[in-house]
Amino acid sequence: MLELKNICKKFGDKVIFENFNLLVEDKELLAIVGPSGGGKTTLLRMLVGLESIDSGEVIYNGEKISHDGYVRGNILGFVFQDFQLFPNMTIIDNLTLSPIQTMNMSKVDAVSKAESLLFDLGIFEQKDLYPYALSGGQKQRVALARAMMIDPKIIGYDEPTSALDPGLRDQVAELILANKVAGMTQIVVTHDMQFAETIADTILAVNSKED
Ligand SMILES: Nc1ncnc2c1ncn2[C@@H]1O[C@H](COP(=O)(O)OP(=O)(O)OP(=O)(O)O)[C@@H](O)[C@H]1O
DSSP, rough: OOEEEEEEEEEEEEEEEEEEEEEEEOOOOOEEOOOOOOSSHHHHHHHTTTTTOOOEEETTTTOOOOOOHHHHHTTEEOOTTTTTOOTTOHHHHHHHHHHHHHHOOOOHHHHHHHHHHHHHTTTTGGSSSOGGGGGHHHHHHHHHHHHHHTTSSSEEEETTTTTHHHHHHHHHHHHHHHHHTTTOOEEOSSSHHHHHHHHHHHHEEOOTOOO
């Protein structure tokens, strides 16, 4: 269970969250929706430990946790809105670099796991290409595969459908639902209310403080 307790967050003088509380159950699929600038991305980043908080606590399974703790425990996978793939590396190297270098996975295991994920996501044939040669939807799936390399317990997605046409949007929905069956806790930030309604157990609306 992942919990935010009495979270306060400001950027300069701008209050984004004030004494905010949230509970995400294990295996829950939470969608965070709301207007641009409302704080959705900030909330996701705080939940997964990528953004500092001014006061309050992030608690995972009863323990207060920092970003380092998430990384060490292989708890977290994150799919960035702009993918953040390494442009000078092939797709397979994008997937295997961090598991080999920071998680002590053997090269053989990392390549085998990466190939299996790329196959499941329908982008196996692209494994030796560089990111520039892929479409937005393909990059999206590489970013998802990379996040899944460590079998994270929690996976956060920032606008996973923003670069996709409707067909690919359905594929991403299927992938997210398959991860749910596999037991992952998932948090999805999206502008797309219809997408949120298709996939989510719970929808949380985050509104701008100026509303
Ligand atoms: N690092 C930062 N420094 C200063 N202000 C920031 C920073 N990150 C976000 N903000 C501000 O905090 C507010 C919330 O931003 P956030 O990105 O969380 O909103 P959002 O709901 O995800 O918006 P969008 O849907 O447009 O991505 C915005 O006013 C934004 O300008």
